[in-house]
Amino acid sequence: PSPQLPGDTIAAIATAVAAGAGSVAIVRLSGPAAETIGRRLFLAPGAQPWESHRVLYGHVVDPADGRRVDEALLLLMRAPRSFTREDVVELHCHGGLVAVRGVLELVLAAGARLAGPGEFSQRAFLNGRLDLTRAEAIAEMIAARSRRAAELAMAGIDGGLQRRIAGLRERLLDQLAELEARVDFEEDLPRLDGAAVRTELEVVRGELERLVAESRQGELLREGLRVAIVGRPNVGKSSLLNLLSRRERAIVTDLPGTTRDLLESDLVLDGVPLTLLDTAGIRPTDDRVEQLGIERSRQALAGADAVLLLFDLLAGWTAADQELRALVPEGVPLLLVGNKCDALPEGAAAAGVPSAPPEAPLVRISALTGAGRNDLVAALLGQCGASELQGLQVALNGRQRELAAAAATSLERCLEAADQGLPWDFWTIDLRGAIAGLGAITGEEVSEAVLERIFSRFCIGK
Template identity: 45%
Template sequence: MMNQDTIAAISTAVGEGGIAVIRVSGPDAVRESAKLFRSKSNITDAISHTVHYGHIVDPVTGDIVEEIILTLMRGPRSFTAEDVVEISTHGGVVAVKRVLELLLRAGGIRIAEPGEFTKRAFLNGRIDLTQAEAVIDLIRSKSDRAFSIAMKQSEGALSKKVKSLRHTLIETLAHIEVNIDYPEHDVADLTSAFIKEHCLEASSEINRLLKSAREGKILREGIVTAIVGRPNVGKSSLLNALVQENKAIVTDIPGTTRDVIEEYVTVGGIPLRLLDTAGIRETSDVVERIGVERSRSALEGADLILFMLNVNEPLHEDDRLLMEQLRNRQVVILLNKTDLPVNLEVAELESIFDAQSIVRLSVLEEKGLDVLEGVISRMFFNGELESVDLTYVSNVRHITLLGHALQSLTDAVEAVDIGIPIDIVQIDVRTAWELLGELIGDSVSESLLDQIFSQFCLGK
């Protein structure tokens, strides 16, 4: 499904930098770029995968607009499987904008839609849908591990498994079709056993993929983690220590943090979306009270709560109210300021929370942070992350389709067990096969494609 128009967009982040890149893709990419490009080499006749130095010239005035490096890739040996030209200009808003405007002014090129380059790669058969979706995961990766998993998926790790599953099911469907067409040669017991064996084999593999879904989603999106506690227990200091940067203002004045501060950090290989909240207490200050309400909202939406206490002070009534709210939640109790004398009764905490979730630390002396890493890892990954070679499923669309396919296979096995005719069983097997096809994009609606690629940034 080759596209008939040519598109262009800035593929690097807008702002100051060493270089900026404009990507042009489509049947007229080379011809339209050649109209503006002046060099000793003629790119119209140049072979694929060559780099050319020259200048962009305004065809109307003849003025040199920019000094560039032009990279030429002819289809199908390119990302989009079309002719692609990448123009590297000096970094900066003005330079790249002037070159893009000249490309669009000629009339043979239009501005690309968000994700349209990757969408063309999919439509032209360069990649399948799971690989296309992995591109956005690569861009949004919050940790080395999340990046490695997205890279594996972009290389087709999940696709290969899904295609193998579909192969198993198409063999099953072919076997059923033969026995429907030639019933005189059918041995009912053998056919039923064949269907059940293959359905159970496929179900087992889908189950294994779905078991990785929780961990995969965490690695992809991060754990929403709220740091809560009364004012001046060290919440902002903890955020700064984990981020290793002074993101939050730290003072001895209660109520310094007035709003929720958000930062991403990797703790023990696990990405955390940290929310430093205003100290939760009763206050008459109007602005601080708004901050406290926002803290309570962040607390409700968090996957993990780091509840900080000052060991130098006995438990306050505000602490006890928070403790009651945190029952049956994923909580790590942080006993901070262990460099000071201990005046807090730990037994009361241990009567409500698991002793293994209580961590003693001194943020000031950076002691105990490694213990915190171990506790979080144990909570979400049983103490050890799976091998990076594992194919993780993290995309909600993938999880949903795999779940439906598994249910269809379960229905097929149950139908075989109770002796339902195989032509009826065939319906469930075919449904599973089609759902797996939708996962990799063999059959997918245009509206779904638009929804998926609209999440991409412009120029990708």
């Protein structure tokens, strides 16, 4: 059963609002009374016609006293040719804080209700304008921190994910129809080729598992890579952070272990968003363990997608560096970074530097001069598999990944039933489960409570 379609008219400020910022602010209305409210509050001089998809110029006026609240443009989009497929009116006001809030207050006083988070998108979904994956991709576009994250969101808005999932669901529905027919009318129908059904389910399961595996890459793009910089005091961690973020953020001093500051910096390298974590704040102490900042390093390492282990080429690779190396958890991409190459005499080799195993390449840089910066960035992104992100077309978010993984598991059970030679109706239980899971991804089969949860994470006015 499809959820009740709302009949009231909602309104919200659709743009970011701050005093002194944004040259344009938009108040958006959607619902049956949108045009009536627009006509009551908007004074368009001359003979400007109220036609759909035409812009009117005029003023927003308080009907109580005729006071002009703002100079504005009005855009009317009659149903169904609008984002929500309802009548939509947008008032394009001057930016800032005061005027646009005044306009919203008038709109609410005229009978609109303040929209909840994501309520416009929810209506668009309920009215069949968007499937759930497209709606979620819009939210991802708004949240995108980098070019590649935005490209991925755009692919989702275009329906790339919806088509993939709907295609797989169709294939399962075809198989279900065949099986169910056999459950009811086994004698009247030609024998079902169990091997063919099995192959088809195998293929769909494989596709789902690939989507689940690839979703990790999409997550990196959406949320950004967390990269920890670890290293002994004074090897140049803060300097490297400064170099990469091209900002004078961290406080660099000549005294070992005296970096106060910083800790985190958000940046975008080659289209990929990163959060760099410095293991700063290490106090000079006689306790060698504390001097190494083991505890702090452990924390930084715990949540890291990749690790830059920085050491001083002049000092060479020391026992302390080796200790830090041992802290890096198995399986976390690691890069060994020899710093201060500018201070190393031409042609001189650093002492004790380990021959780089393939899982931990070695890069030489100078955080001071910037030498080797590009090599470092390329090696880091390469270590994180970020170069594969380029070709990524669709990527499941957390909600979608759970559903896809569960559907793959259901198909797995289905195939087991097949292997055990169980009757058709044993297959259909799990097959239906998988189909329902895929339907929940696109929103064809989804409860109202789940919808509320999804859309409540959207921003107001979207």
